[in-house]
Amino acid sequence: MKKIIVTGALGQIGSELVGTLREKYGVDRVLATDIRQGTEHSGPSAILDVMDGKAMHDLAKDFGADTIIHMAALLSATAEKNPLFAWNLNMGGLMNALEVARTLDLQFFTPSSIGAFGPDTPKNNTPQDTIQRPTTMYGVNKVAGELLCDYYHQKYGVDTRGVRFPGLVSYVTPPGGGTTDYAVDIYYKAIADGHYTSYIAQDTYMDMMYMPDALQAIIDLMEADSTRLVHRNAFNITAMSFEPSQIAAEIRKHIPHFTMDYAVDPMRQAIADSWPNRIDPTAAVQEWGFKAQYDLAKMTTDMLEKLQQKRITKAIS
Incomplete structure (x- = not known):
């Protein structure tokens, strides 16, 4: 990662991720975008509705990005209150971000979640590869997103990567x-x-996971040797x-x-x-050295x- 555009930069993860990325790569090398204006970040920023694919493309191109970290999404309980809006935002925004990555040849990250599992998934030591039949719109979005990222990697060669975040x-x-x-x-x-x-x-x-471990996991996965990644998208991680x-x-x-x-x-x-009660992070440990500190x-x-x-x-x- 050299020049990074972050969507959802004022959200739960994005609000801290931008600062962490700027400390590591430089303030001017990270473009923070969100649908609203905020004062949380000092550095390059822009208002962006992720439903506007052209605007996202133009921002990434003008910035000279080589990486897009797509964090904009509706969370689980909020999504369940308005499932149609959640589908349109979560999936429409993801598709736009993947298209930007494809057309501009960008490295790509988006998070999945333990919400991608469902009641039929093994509860304890949930495997990396297992049944995923979620019963929430948020979970359905996450499973579809995992598959969509796999598709863009397999069909177009987009360097897609992701993790299943716990709470x-x-x-x-x-x-x-x-x-x-x-x-x-x-x-x-x-x-x-x-x-x-x-x-x-x-x-x-x-x-669950403490935010510093989550932010480090994103950086570690994005910097990992691509030849070691078997799963690429939606690695189980937990602390x-x-x-x-x-x-x-x-x-x-x-x-x-x-x-x-x-x-x-x-x-x-x-x-x-x-x-699940607890998921098994073995694949992340073996393929890119995941380790939680907290x-x-x-x-x-x-x-x-x-x-x-x-x-x-x-x-x-």
Whole structure:
């Protein structure tokens, strides 16, 4: 990667990815695009509706991009509330981005998700290659996206790459409509209120990852030797698997008075129940050396420290 255009640059991952890429490759070598104007990034930026394929093509060409990282998408719970819009945005935007990669000969990355699995998928140590019959529009989008990226690689030779992200936890970006966002919100509420009401039921295990590991995984995969990649698109990756009471117990090591109760959201619970408890990242480890640095304890310590710092800084300002 030398010159990179990022779509969805103000989203959950994009808002942090742009800064990480600029630190590594240079501020002027990363073009941040989103459908709205934001102040999160200092550097090259542009307003872009990913449904406008010509505008995306022209931006990438004028910038001289050799890589497109396509992050613009509707998340799981939000997509389920408006499935037609989710299909049009998630699939239409992806097709436009792939066409830009094909016509300009760009390296290409887009994320898939554990949402690409369904209730018939093996729950524990979910294999890289297994049955994928999701029961949500978000999941259907992700499976279709994985296949579409494979198609563009096999038919046109586009250097497509991707991972299946688990739930992502970040102190930078607040919850944004994902099923796993309880694992972000719980830290905010622990500091602000000392209490959290979980919309996910106790004993519901889901894969999770701290954002620094997710960002590093993108860079590592994109820099990997292409001859080693057997799967290319939608590598299983994970750092930890836990259920709500475990994260609450870890928080109590730092905030002893913290309490949690439950008010289960049937829609998001149904989505969570259809996903694996823990996936097997062996293919990613073997093909491009994936390795996570954060477990639940290390992530909790860092999350609480960073959020406390943010709260103090905001109070001062």
